[in-house]
Structure formats: structure tokens, C-alpha cells
Amino acid sequence: MEFKIKDKGFAVFLLACLLVILIFSYALFGMAGLRVALGIIFVSLPFYFILNNFNLEEGEKFIFSLVLGITIFPSLVYALGFLISFKISITIAFIFLLIVAFTMPKIKKKPNNSK
């Protein structure tokens, strides 16, 4: 899986945004707010890695991973929640989606290798 921070400026920009969001969340809503902000990043991150396998623009990857993160991720947790604890399902769903993200390039490359 290829994932590189494109340049120093991009990394600084991401960190600045993250810092502002986390400070805002903590200042206005306390620890619960901070955890929700981190939670949104947590559920979206696997989808960012999945979308990173496709030829999409950076902004598109951010937006679509957010949308998929707050919809598909909880749907998966809900489905797993019939079999195991809802709380544990959150971790399992995260790991499962990370595996999907990291195995996707290998699956995508297979047809080329077989040629």
C-alpha cells in the first residue's frame, strides 16, 4: 500500500487543521467533544486508505472517506453487534476495514501479474 505525505506543507496543513479541530472540540464540549472529534477521524481513516487505492483527488478522498466513515463503518458495527458486543464491534470493524484497505492493492494488481 502506497501512502506518502506528499510534502512538508501538506503535513503542516493537516496538523494545523487537526489541532484547531481538537482544541475547538475540547474547549467547547470537554473530553466527550474531543473523543467525538477523534472518533470521526477514527471511523473515516480506513476509508481514506481504501480510497487512496483509486485515482481520486486529495479533497475527494477526504470528503468521501468522511461520508463512508460515518455511514458504512457504523452499519458494519451494527451488523457485527448481533454477534458480539457493540463496543468490541467498533474495533473489529476498524481492523477489518484496514485489512481491506491494505489488501486491495494486491487484489487490484493480480490481473496484471497473471498476464
Next chain:
Amino acid sequence: MKLNKNYLQTFIFVLVYLFAIYFWSQPYQERRIPYGEYDAMSHFELADYMAYNDKSFSQLPPYIDIRYGPDNKFKPHTLWYPPTFHASLGVMEVIGGERVLPVYLMNTMMVTFIIISVYFVINSLFGFLPAILSAVLLIFSPRDFMPYLWGQWPERFGYTFIPLILYCFYKYFVSYSKGESKPIYLYLTAALAGINLLVHPLTFFHSAAAVAVLYIFLSIKQKKLIFNWKHASISLIIFLIIFFSFPYQTFNILPQLGTIRTASGTMIKDNKQFSFGRIFQWSLDPKDYEGSVPASYFSFREMDGLWTLPFLLLGIAILCWRREERDLLMIAWLVSLYLVLHRDIIGQASFLHRSLSATAHIFVPLTAIGAVYLSSIIKIPENFNLYLKYALVAIFLYLTLFVAAPYARQYLNKDIYNPNSINGKLSYDFLKILTQPQFDAAQWILENVPDEYNLSVLGIPHEPNFLPATAYKIRWSMAVSQHVSRFYYLLDDRDNFTKVNYVMLDYTMVGPTGDEKLFNSMQSFEKNMTGHELVYDKNRIRIYKPNGI
């Protein structure tokens, strides 16, 4: 290190969006108590049940089933919505580590996501200025935050998908027609449409109409029809996988088509006659919705602001005159809104007024485009052209911040849904929303009363002049305590019911409402109560349990 313009613009948007979160979260910033109308209760209940009980559920627990049992026509007594939206709130309740704030904060984030999606689409197609102006004005859109306050949460989030779906389909169509096929955009269109259906069917049908109109417009513009079997088949499979993931809920959509909800919550066949004159009207007749939605909701002047009208008309005129591919996306979006607002012509009048709440999402960017592009259609030297553009942007921002924002603050502020007295005066919300002592008592019930017992409640006023408001209070108590709670005096079999269930005497309301009769009857009831034992006595709320359990 050179400051990248794109990063700076995005950073400005992040600040604007955080302000939106601040503005929309005012009702719960100081109070961590759930609030809202009946719809809000149901959404809170569904999310909270999963998170608090650490399990998923399809069959409704009694305290939810008592009201929503028949709402799923396809599979009664099960979830009537696909779980996507509520599971998201539930996941955040778990991660947030609290019962109330994470649910409300996550909901605020989801319902304001339309600001992100509009900014993203407009910025991608028309640049930063129209995008940021749209984002700022959308924060103060009453037709967006009013339904949010009323509790129509999934529907609000559902509208987020319309611009994103249009954008993905547009990118696919344009890339394909240029011979640089990018099927990922069609797959994303299908995935987002599927998720859109899971979030709220009404908004899905709007998205579908918008894509159909855009396809027609782009086909006419390009003078060719675009269709690829492989891409279409894969997209259909993606959509169907999502559609069939929660069949009990997605199939619940079908029996509801062509029906309307009555005041009591039951669904009846809609036999309303479509009047021909409606074709020439944008909005709906407020008289048809008296009692459920305020008349101001149907007014352009009050919801959008008359100052936006010249810019809006100009924006539409510029796009219709220019008709570039990106312009067609906006026109298709606008036309699709007109179509869904007039679907009563084909007998689909259910929730017609709710589609009106999608107006600002297309009106606002068109208004911003009108303001930003106005300078480009006036023939003046280029330098002056730039000054004029920024002057118009400044006027737009001034009107947003000094006309739209103060109007919005009248409806959305820290005192809305505040059950505590404001400046020494009791608010109407005192009757509706749980106070902190009532919330604490409900939380105690949740933690201490076995699931199989219900509650008989005395002290929350139940007479006809109070009932429309205090029925909310009882329902909120049920939502927080996860137990069925009933007004003692409204129970048909009150003695038998009370004998075998818990009893809550709430003295916190009889004083402020000055209801001496109720106070006396409560005291007499408590004095004569036998067979119960006092188990909770805090903040003038007492809870008794039946002896022997």
C-alpha cells in the same frame, strides 16, 4: 516553506465549519440534557439503546415499541429506519463515553455536513469565493436548522448526498465523454445513492431525480447518450448490495409510497387533488400544514431573505445563459428540486413540505454565484472589475452577518429548549424538556429498575391545557430511563397498573406551575400508598417500588 493557496482556503473553510458547529450546538453547550420534538426522541432512543446496552437490535424494546411498533409496515415492531444513521450516533456515544453530548454533537456534525458537501462541490466547480460564501450563508439557513431542532435528523443528513451524488455522476459523465473513462466516479455515485437510501428514502428519491435530470441535460449538451454495460452493471451490484443489507427497513419504503402521516402518526392514503396552479408556484400553501409547521417556513422572505433574490435570479440567469457542463449540474439540481416539490402531480404528496427544506442547498450557491459573477458581466476595465467583485463579496458577507445571522439567532440560541427558568420566568420548555433532577431520576430508573417493570408517574401536569407539552416530558423520561412511563391519572386501569409497577412522584413541577390541586392529590396518594417502598428520594422526586421484588 511557501504558503499554499489551496491549504489556506481549506483552512478558512475549516474555521467557518467550526463556527457552524458552534452556532448549531448552542442548545446543548451548557446543558447535557436531551431535547427536541417527538422525532428527536426516537432518534436518541435508537442510538442510545445500542450504545448503552452494548448490542444491536432489530425488535423494538417496549418503551420504543409503544409508539413506533406499527411504523414499519413491512415488518412491524422492528426498526422502521435502516440502522445506518442511528448506529453512527451509537458508535459516537460509545467513543464519546457519555450518553447525551456525543449523540447530539455527532448529529450536529451530520446535519451540518451539507455545508461541507456544498462547499466541496462549489469549490471544485466554481472556485473558492462562491464556495465559501455559500458555506457562510448556509450556516444561517432557517429551513435547515428548524427541522434539525424539530428532530428530523436523518433527513437533514440525507440531503448532504444530493450534491455529492451529482458531483460523482458529473465527473463520470464528463470524463467518459472525453475518452478518459473514470468508472470509480460511477461506482461512488451508486455507493452514495445506496447509502442515501439507507439514511432517508425521501432524499434518495430527490438524488435519483437530480441524476436523471443531469443525465438528460449533459446528453443534450454533448449530443450523445453515454452508457457502458460494464460500469452500469458493477454500479447496480454495488447499489443492490447496499439496498439489500437491511431489507426489513428498505422494503418498508414501498408501503409508504403515496401515503401521508396524520397528526396522530398513522399513515393514510393521500387523496389530495393536485391543482394546476401549483405548477407556477414554488412553495406550498401554509394552510395545508397548519399545526405542524409554522407559516414562516413557507416564506421566501423569512427563510431565505429578500436580499438574496436579485443575486439568486442573476445566478440562475448567468448559468442558463452560459450553459457550461458545470452550469448544467447546478441547473439540474434546481430543476430536480422543482420536480420533487411538485411530485403531488403524480400522487406522491407525502412529506411534500419537507422537500422544501432542501431549497437553501441549491438557492444559496446560486445566490453566491450570482454575487461573484455579477462583476464579470459588467463591461468595465479589468482592475475595476476585480474591485467590484470584492465589493460584492463584502456586501454579500455584510448582509449574511448582519441580516441573516441575527434572524437565525432568534430561532437558534442557548435558550431554546431550555427547561430552566430564564430571567426568573418559566419557559414553555419547562413543561416539555427534562430538567436536571428529572434527568437524574430517569437515569436512576435505568440503572436500578428491572426491565420488566413500568412506571406510573404523578406530578407531571396531565390536564388538557398542559398535556400537549407535558406528554413530551413523559416521553423524554421514557427515552432516558428506557422504561415505559405513564401518567397515573390517564391510566384506565391505574390501580392495577400501579400495584405491580414502580411509582414516581415528581414534586418539582407542581410548585412552579402553581397546581395546588395536583399537589394535594399527590400528597394524599402518597399518604395512602400501601404495598410500595421508597427507594429514591432526591431533588423533590420520589420513586417507590412494589413490595416483594
